[in-house]
Amino acid sequence: MSSKKRLQTVRNSINEIDEQIIELMAKRTQLAPEIAKLKFSLDMDILDSSREKDVYAKTREISEKYGFDSEIAVKVMKILIEQNKELQIKQFEKLKSENTSTKSNIKSE
Ligand SMILES: O=C(O)C(=O)C[C@]1(C(=O)O)C=C[C@@H](O)C=C1
Structure with missing residues (x-):
């Protein structure tokens, strides 16, 4: 060729x-909106530093398995996690506003 x-x-x-x-x-x-809904209903924080540590450790492990630069993989993962958290914050705000409007509906009934 x-x-x-x-x-x-x-x-x-x-x-x-x-x-x-x-x-x-x-x-x-x-998956961000679903995870946000679950955390909201479980009264959990969006940020889970311990889970993030696990994700980065796994990212390094998988990178080594495939002979890929783990620092680059972690950089990409950081961007994805940041985006995920931003979307979860938006979802939390939506859920909070739905919650307060339901509460005010109940009050006015
Ligand atoms: O696993 C979670 O709890 C998530 O919300 C997902 C995720 C991720 O993008 O991997 C995002 C935010 C958390 O701080 C930890 C991990």
């Missing part, structure tokens, strides 16, 4: 992998 053709083949593989990476990041992120 010519180098030009091989370059195109490798780029096609990168395109497919990029789609998988983004699909998985989207799937992880889409």
Whole structure:
């Protein structure tokens, strides 16, 4: 195969992998509202530092397994966790406002 053709083949593989990476990041992120609802109903804080430590430890372990730079993987994971927490904060605010409107409905009844 010519180098030009091989370059195109490798780029096609990168395109497919990029789609998988983004699909998985989207799937992880889409769990934020559900986890927020569960934590809200359990009266738990959004931040769980101990769980985050476990996620980073697991990230390092998986990176080593695949020969990937674990510091880069942890950086990506930090961004995903930050985004998850921001979405959970929004969900908490929504749930709190729904809660207060239900309470005021009950009061006015
Ligand atoms: O596992 C949780 O409790 C989550 O809320 C998810 C998550 C994460 O994105 O991995 C986000 C925030 C917490 O501080 C810990 C972990």
